[in-house]
Amino acid sequence: MxxxxxxxxxxxxxxxxxxxxxxxxxxxxxxxxxxxxxxxxxxxxxxxxxxxxxxxxxxxxxxxxxxxxxxxxxxxxxxxxxxxxxxxxxxxSLESLLRCEHKYWSRLVQREVIGNYIPRFTAFDPFDDDALAKIGAAGLYFPFFVKPIKSSGSRLGFRIDSPEDFQLAIGRLRNEIGLISEPFNFILEQARLPEEVRAVDGGYCMAEEIIGGWQCTVEGYVFEGEVVPYGIVDSIRYPQVLSFFRYHYPSRLPEHIQARMRDLTQTIMTHIGYDNAAFNIEFFWDEIQNRVWLLEINTRISQSHCDLFAKVDGVSHQQVTVDLALGRRPDMPHREGGFRVAGKFFYRVFFVDARVTRVPTDQELKALEQTFPGTFIELQVEPGQQLSTLPEQDSYSYALAYIWMGADSDEALENNYAQLAERLTFEFTDIIG
Structure with a gap:
C-alpha cells in the first residue's frame, strides 16, 4: 500500500x-x-x-x-x-492568511462585515515619541491594550492604564519588537498587500479598546469554501490578571451565544477568502452587556486543545489539519471520547524572576498520572533554569507545567486538578516577587 x-x-x-x-x-x-x-x-x-x-x-x-x-x-x-x-x-493563500495574522489588516477586514463585534483600534509606531497623543486623537483613552502588529501568544501585550504604563510598555516594545518584526516583514514582502496595509509593517503596534468577558475559542476549518465550526473551548484566566488558568472543553457558554459565535465565524472567514485550512477564532462574551466581541483569528488549530478533543470527541483535531492538507473533508468524530469534559491547566508562579532549583521527578509525575487516569503532565522548566529565559510567556507570570486532564463532570475536573496541584513540588532561589 x-x-x-x-x-x-x-x-x-x-x-x-x-x-x-x-x-x-x-x-x-x-x-x-x-x-x-x-x-x-x-x-x-x-x-x-x-x-x-x-x-x-x-x-x-x-x-x-x-x-x-x-x-x-x-x-x-x-x-x-x-x-x-x-x-x-x-x-x-498567503494573502488570506495575512488578513488574519496581520492584526491591523485583520481589523480593517473585520470592520467591513462585523464592525459591531470588534473594539475600536488604531495602529501606531512604538518609536514615535508622539504615539500616545496620536492614539488619543484616534479616540482611544485609558484604559486600552497594546500589542505588536504580529506577535506570538501573549508576548509583548500590555494593558495601559496611565502614561507611565505606556512608557514602560514602549520601552519593552522598542527593545524586543525586532525579534518578530524583521522576520514578519520578510513574509510581508512575499505578499500582495493594499497600500494602507503595506505602510503598517511588522514594526508597528496596535492600540485597542479594552474588551473582556467570558473568553472562548471557536475551532473550525474551511473546505472548498464551506466554513465549518466544530468545537468551542473556554479559556479561563486567573482572577485579576491576564494569565490563563485553564482551557475547558466543551464550552459552558449558553447555546444561543455559541450559535452567534458560529455565525460570526462563518461570516468573517468567508469574507476573508480563507480556504482549505484549519483556523480558530478567539471571542469574548460580555455577559452584562450581552455583547460578543471578536478578539483575534489564528490560522491553525490550537495545539493546547489537541488532547481535549481526543478526550471528549475521540481523536485529536490534528485530524482536521491532516485531512485538509490531503484534500479531504475532515473525518472528525463528535463525543466519542472517554470523558465528558477535559481541561488543560497552566501551573504558574507569579514572580518577576527566579531560578529553578527543583522540579517534580519522573517518578512523582508518573504517580500523579496513575492517580488521575487520563492525565498528562508536561514540565516547562528544569533545574538551574532562570524563569526569565522561558520563551512565549505572558508579561505577568511563568507557566511551569501544562497538565491535561479528563473527567465525567466539571466539578470532578476542578477537584482533581486542585489535588494534583498540591502535590507538584517546585523549588526556587533568587526570587524576585
Whole structure:
C-alpha cells in the first residue's frame, strides 16, 4: 500500500505520537521539517533562512510530497503558504492568511462585515515619541491594550492604564519588537498587500479598546469554501490578571451565544477568502452587556486543545489539519471520547524572576498520572533554569507545567486538578516577587 508523505514543520515527539493516533494514520508517513528546537525553544526566527532550508529539504525528497503542515503560530503558520505554493500542496493563500495574522489588516477586514463585534483600534509606531497623543486623537483613552502588529501568544501585550504604563510598555516594545518584526516583514514582502496595509509593517503596534468577558475559542476549518465550526473551548484566566488558568472543553457558554459565535465565524472567514485550512477564532462574551466581541483569528488549530478533543470527541483535531492538507473533508468524530469534559491547566508562579532549583521527578509525575487516569503532565522548566529565559510567556507570570486532564463532570475536573496541584513540588532561589 502506498502511503502519503506528510511533512510537519517543527515536528516534535509529542505531535508525532498524536499523529500516529489519528484515523487513517497507517496510510501516512510523517517527516519532520525544521528541527523543533528552532521553533519551540527560541524567540529568534531567521525566517528567510528557515524557508530556504525547508525548501532544500523538500526539493531533495525523491518521492511525492502529499502535504506540508504545522501546528504553531508564527513563524510556522506564515511559512506554510509559501512552501505549499512552491511544492503544489494544499493550504490557504498567503494573502488570506495575512488578513488574519496581520492584526491591523485583520481589523480593517473585520470592520467591513462585523464592525459591531470588534473594539475600536488604531495602529501606531512604538518609536514615535508622539504615539500616545496620536492614539488619543484616534479616540482611544485609558484604559486600552497594546500589542505588536504580529506577535506570538501573549508576548509583548500590555494593558495601559496611565502614561507611565505606556512608557514602560514602549520601552519593552522598542527593545524586543525586532525579534518578530524583521522576520514578519520578510513574509510581508512575499505578499500582495493594499497600500494602507503595506505602510503598517511588522514594526508597528496596535492600540485597542479594552474588551473582556467570558473568553472562548471557536475551532473550525474551511473546505472548498464551506466554513465549518466544530468545537468551542473556554479559556479561563486567573482572577485579576491576564494569565490563563485553564482551557475547558466543551464550552459552558449558553447555546444561543455559541450559535452567534458560529455565525460570526462563518461570516468573517468567508469574507476573508480563507480556504482549505484549519483556523480558530478567539471571542469574548460580555455577559452584562450581552455583547460578543471578536478578539483575534489564528490560522491553525490550537495545539493546547489537541488532547481535549481526543478526550471528549475521540481523536485529536490534528485530524482536521491532516485531512485538509490531503484534500479531504475532515473525518472528525463528535463525543466519542472517554470523558465528558477535559481541561488543560497552566501551573504558574507569579514572580518577576527566579531560578529553578527543583522540579517534580519522573517518578512523582508518573504517580500523579496513575492517580488521575487520563492525565498528562508536561514540565516547562528544569533545574538551574532562570524563569526569565522561558520563551512565549505572558508579561505577568511563568507557566511551569501544562497538565491535561479528563473527567465525567466539571466539578470532578476542578477537584482533581486542585489535588494534583498540591502535590507538584517546585523549588526556587533568587526570587524576585
Amino acid at each position: 502506498s502511503r502519503n508523505n506528510i511533512f510537519v514543520v517543527g515536528l516534535n515527539d509529542l505531535n508525532r505520537q498524536r499523529l500516529q493516533q489519528l484515523r487513517g494514520a497507517e496510510a501516512h508517513r510523517i517527516h519532520g521539517l525544521i528541527a523543533p528546537e528552532e521553533i519551540y525553544d527560541t524567540e529568534v526566527f531567521p525566517l528567510e533562512d528557515m524557508v530556504r532550508r525547508a525548501g532544500e529539504t523538500l526539493s531533495a525528497f525523491d518521492e511525492p510530497i502529499d502535504a506540508i503542515i504545522g501546528y504553531m503560530d508564527f513563524p510556522v503558520s506564515t511559512m506554510l503558504p509559501i512552501l505549499c505554493q512552491r511544492f503544489g500542496t494544499r493550504t490557504t
